[in-house]
Amino acid sequence: MSVITRTVTRVVFPLILLTALALLFQGHNLPGGGFIAGVLTVAAFALVYIVNGLDYLQEDLLGRTGDDVEGGPAIVADFLNVFAGGLAIAAGGGVVAILLGQPFLSQAVLFVHDLPIFHELELASAFVFDLGVYLVVIGGLLTILTVVGDE
Amino acid sequence: MSLVALPSAIAEASTTGQLGTGAATLAQATADPAGVALFAALALPFLGALVTPLVYRALGERTAWFAALVAFASFGLVASQFGTTGSVSIEWIPTLGVSLSLYLDGLSLLISLLASGVGVLVFVYSAGYMHGEPGQARYYGTLLAFMGSMLGVALAADLIALFVFWELTSITSFGLIGHYRESESSLYAARKSMLITVSGGLFMLVGFVLLAFVSGDALGSTTFTLIGTPDSMIANADAMRTALESAGLFVPVLVLVAIGAAAKSAQVPLHVWLPNAMEAPTPVSAFLHSATMVKAGVYLIGRMRPLLVGDEWMLLLGTLGLVTMTVTALLAVGASDIKELLAYSTASHLGLITAGFGFANQLGAETGAFHILNHALFKATLFLVAGIIAHEAGTRAISELGGLRHDLPITGIITAIAALGMAGVPPFNGFYSKELLFESAYEVAHELGGLAWLFPAVAVFGSVFTFLYSIRFLWLFMGEKPAGLGEVHRPSLALLAPPVVLAGLAMIVGIDPQLAVDTIVQSAFGSAVAGEAHTMSIHLPTELTPAVAMSAITILSGIALSPFYDRLRDGVRRLTHGPLSADWYYDKAVYGLERASGLALPRIQTGQFRTYAAWMLGVTSLLALAGYLAAGISVPAFSDLSITAPVVIVLLVAIVGAAAVTRAPSHIAGVLTLSVLGFMVALFYVLSSAPDLALTQLVVETLVLVIFLLVLDRLPAFYGDADRGKVARDAVLAGGVGLTVTISVLVATAGSPDAIARFFVERAPVPAEHGSILADFGGGSNIVNVILVDFRAFDTMGEISVVAMAALGVLTLVAMRGRGESS
Structure with missing residues (x-):
């Protein structure tokens, strides 16, 4: 790949990640949410992957060394952990609702008043679930991408 | 007789016989x-x-x-x-x-x-x-x-x-x-x-x-x-x-x-x-x-x-x-x-x-x-x-x-x-x-x-x-x-x-x-x-x-x-x-069925993706259409249709893109024209004031394009010549699938479940007066997201499980291929 693409990727990559995070956080009130943010994050990684190759993504960017796992490169093991963790967060948040005597996956909103700068902050328990969605999408799609790309 | x-x-008249007598009812x-x-x-x-x-x-x-x-x-x-x-x-x-x-x-x-x-x-x-x-x-x-x-x-x-x-x-x-x-x-x-x-x-x-x-x-x-x-x-x-x-x-x-x-x-x-x-x-x-x-x-x-x-x-x-x-x-x-x-x-x-x-x-x-x-x-x-x-x-x-x-x-x-x-x-x-x-x-x-x-x-x-x-x-x-x-x-x-x-x-x-x-x-x-x-x-x-x-x-x-x-x-x-003999009809039926399925197998399971896709899509469409026919569902008339000039242009470009996919001389051209179609659909969402859908469509379209580019060099460079019969068959199949999807969308949207929609519209945002904890309401102004993570969270739970399973499935299939377990 040319120097131009590589340089542009360098600049764009953090911007995409930042956009994705913004989408994740604003999802409750503005367009966005865990799924879109997740897919956008994967797109950022895919860009690095295509421009710089798998080794760069795996070793330089994510600092992963070690032997390949069965069916794919070593990094896949981390991706598996990411989506397993995401599923656990999403389901765990639902279980908390049960512990509080509500049906599985009930969500609530907490308003915190009198904060500096924000004045009033809305904390939604749904964000925990959305975070789970975000992680599952990242882990799952990156696993597919890496395994298929490695073939 | x-x-x-x-x-x-x-039919149930009480009868007096030698062995069973009396009409007195046992307590x-x-x-x-x-x-x-x-x-x-x-x-x-x-x-x-x-x-x-x-x-x-x-x-x-x-x-x-x-x-x-x-x-x-x-x-x-x-x-x-x-x-x-x-x-x-x-x-x-x-x-x-x-x-x-x-x-x-x-x-x-x-x-x-x-x-x-x-x-x-x-x-x-x-x-x-x-x-x-x-x-x-x-x-x-x-x-x-x-x-x-x-x-x-x-x-x-x-x-x-x-x-x-x-x-x-x-x-x-x-x-x-x-x-x-x-x-x-x-x-x-x-x-x-x-x-x-x-x-x-x-x-x-x-x-x-x-x-x-x-x-x-x-x-x-x-x-x-x-x-x-x-x-x-x-x-x-x-x-x-x-x-x-x-x-x-x-x-x-x-x-x-x-x-x-x-x-x-x-x-x-x-x-x-x-x-x-x-x-x-x-x-x-x-x-x-x-x-x-x-x-x-x-x-x-x-x-x-x-x-x-x-x-x-x-x-x-x-x-x-x-x-x-x-x-x-x-x-x-x-x-x-x-x-x-x-x-x-x-x-x-x-x-x-x-x-x-x-x-x-x-x-x-x-x-x-x-x-x-x-x-x-x-x-x-x-x-x-x-x-x-x-x-x-x-x-x-x-x-x-x-x-x-x-x-x-x-x-x-x-x-x-x-x-x-x-x-x-x-x-x-x-x-x-x-x-x-x-x-x-x-x-x-x-x-x-x-x-x-x-x-x-x-x-x-x-x-x-x-x-x-x-x-x-x-x-x-x-x-x-x-x-x-x-x-x-x-x-x-x-x-x-x-x-x-x-x-x-x-x-x-x-x-x-x-x-x-x-x-x-x-x-x-x-x-x-x-x-x-x-x-x-x-x-x-x-x-x-x-x-x-x-x-x-x-x-x-x-x-x-x-x-x-x-x-x-x-x-x-x-x-x-x-x-x-007692077993005659049973054996004939069972072994006959076994032979018949043996004959059908090479036609259905060829090991080629296009065959599976053709059977799946064809049968699904036929069953869906037959279901509509059996239930006597008629295609609803649609009213309140407001078409603006931008929408017409976007949809026209989408149609051109779709037509171009079928004429594309190479995979690269095919993938790119398909993307044209996808991005036009995203634009259509924007014009229809559905920013969430548009965002999702854009991001997914980008990702699909990237994945296509990854696997492109693994595919044969040229589609090859298909004979007229096959082209005609595929055209009929594609038309049938398109028809099924169109009818399904029309039938599904005609139901216009107002009660549900009203519930979401009323319950999703933060109400005018509320305490510091809000449990009955979604508490978010993005209604799509609130539906996904709150009202229908269980559905979303199922969907992310599917994503996880798909990833595991791909991993397992690729890992198994090396072991020679599939021929």
Whole structure:
């Protein structure tokens, strides 16, 4: 790949990640949410992957060394952990609702008043679930991408 | 046929016969059964089955005693509820109104006591019989689960639970019949019984669903509850019948339920699985053929009788039962193996019970209820005796056996009691129920005249052969010992005690039938009668009645024919070759299907993605379209269509992109033109004020493009030339799929579920006034996201699980490819 693409990727990559995070956080009130943010994050990684190759993504960017796992490169093991963790967060948040005597996956909103700068902050328990969605999408799609790309 | 003209007024008219007299109604027991006892009786065998592998590790072959103890506990728990009637239920999913209800009355008590009581004896017997056999942990576990399923069938109060336990008996008996896994014939037998009984059960399920469907009209609300509550089907039998008839569903429901019962109870022509089922270890055969499995079918007939009895019922089940009774009695005469003889005789006696329940008079119900008890007692005894003979003499071939009374004197006595009962000789137990059958058949013929006289005639004809094979079985102990028969050992106590107990009970019923009637048969009979049941009175006949004459004809003809037994046997064997043999139609159907699917396979599963896609999409579209057609859904007219210039432009570009995909000369061009289509759709979302959808579409489109680029160099560079036929076929397929999707979208959006939409619009955002914690509302102004993570979070949970599974699936497939597990 040319120097131009590589340089542009360098600049764009953090911007995409930042956009994705913004989408994740604003999802409750503005367009966005865990799924879109997740897919956008994967797109950022895919860009690095295509421009710089798998080794760069795996070793330089994510600092992963070690032997390949069965069916794919070593990094896949981390991706598996990411989506397993995401599923656990999403389901765990639902279980908390049960512990509080509500049906599985009930969500609530907490308003915190009198904060500096924000004045009033809305904390939604749904964000925990959305975070789970975000992680599952990242882990799952990156696993597919890496395994298929490695073939 | 003139039979159909039976005036329904006499259908359940109380009849005065010699054996059954009086119209006084027995005072019904009104106490409710204790729920704990019933649920524990049902749960114990399953729990026992679960821990059996562990118990086997500790106890080894003594697991039999553990299983016998579990069965005995179940027996005791059921017996402790003796005399109670009513239903008990525990809530399962209260919000959906789903609960597990059990119902206990005379009939279910009789079947449960037989299943658990004979179960105890079978486990004790197994302790002696299965000594040194392989797979004992599996054997005892499956047998316990089987017994539990049978208890479930007997106790279930609603149709769904009944069906589930019904199919559980089929599945567990599959394991039991196929116990000897190395033997080809044993596996064949297991598959056969499974195929026939499970598919029969599916017919029954359709019948049940129709019943529930009709119950909505008859009872005001749709219910699956068969019995036990004031708004159950049987409690409102008249309303149900009227609704069934006005819907034109009476005969279909009757036939469907009868197919299920006939498959289970081995009625002609579905009897073919029963003789093969003797491949199972003998204790299992004794259990399957006497107190369980086959009794499930006649139990269902008895249970449904108050709901469905009438002219059609009698025509169908009376005929079915008598034909089965006669045909299988003939086949039993042709048998060469003692277990084969007993297996066919089982089918024959189930035919007798079916015919009894089939006759639309009270004597018929008496026949069915009483013979269920009698048959269980003598048939379990005889199978256990057959096991002793096979175990101690080393052969089951009838021609090689004889004179066993010298070596097995006690076994000889119990065989005499059981075989004479089976033959219907007074004063043994089978005589009384057979008299009831004759009496009820005569009653029907007398009322109807004409062709109905065939009923008593066939009943007598079939009974002659019953007498013949029963005496033949007894003759194994008479005469001289054949030279080829080696030393016959004495059976151990574990082998001998169970049949002695059973024969003792059979003897008691024979000597004092009224005792058995008062104890349990009367109440079982009452469960099978619509309306008031009269009091049964059973004793030895003291004067000549038609039924007594019929019994006399049966026994005398049997004695007269017995010198010609060998010639009869050879005649039956000659007849049952080729297309007339029992297995002919079954084998042809099964192997024919196997060949047909072998032929279809290369067309459907080519290993090429495009073939799978073509079949999947084509079949899905066809089914969806057929569904719309069957439901009579018309394409709704759409109004309020506002098309603006930007939308037209965007959609035009999308169409151009779509058309270009089909003309693309290379993969790169194809992928890029496909992206044009995708991005245009995203723009369309933007124009339709759906920013979330647009964002998602854009991001996904980008990602798909990237993935395509990754795999592009793995694909052949050129599509190749497709011939015109293939192109035309693909065009038709694509058009069909497009049409299906269009119609689906139109139909789905025409429903415009305003109530749901309004709910979301009202509940998603933060309300004007609120406290610091907000639980009832979504609390977010992005309604799409609030729906995804709050209102429909469970759906999203499922979707992210799918993403995770897809990733794992890709990983597994790629990992497996290296191992050469897929060709």
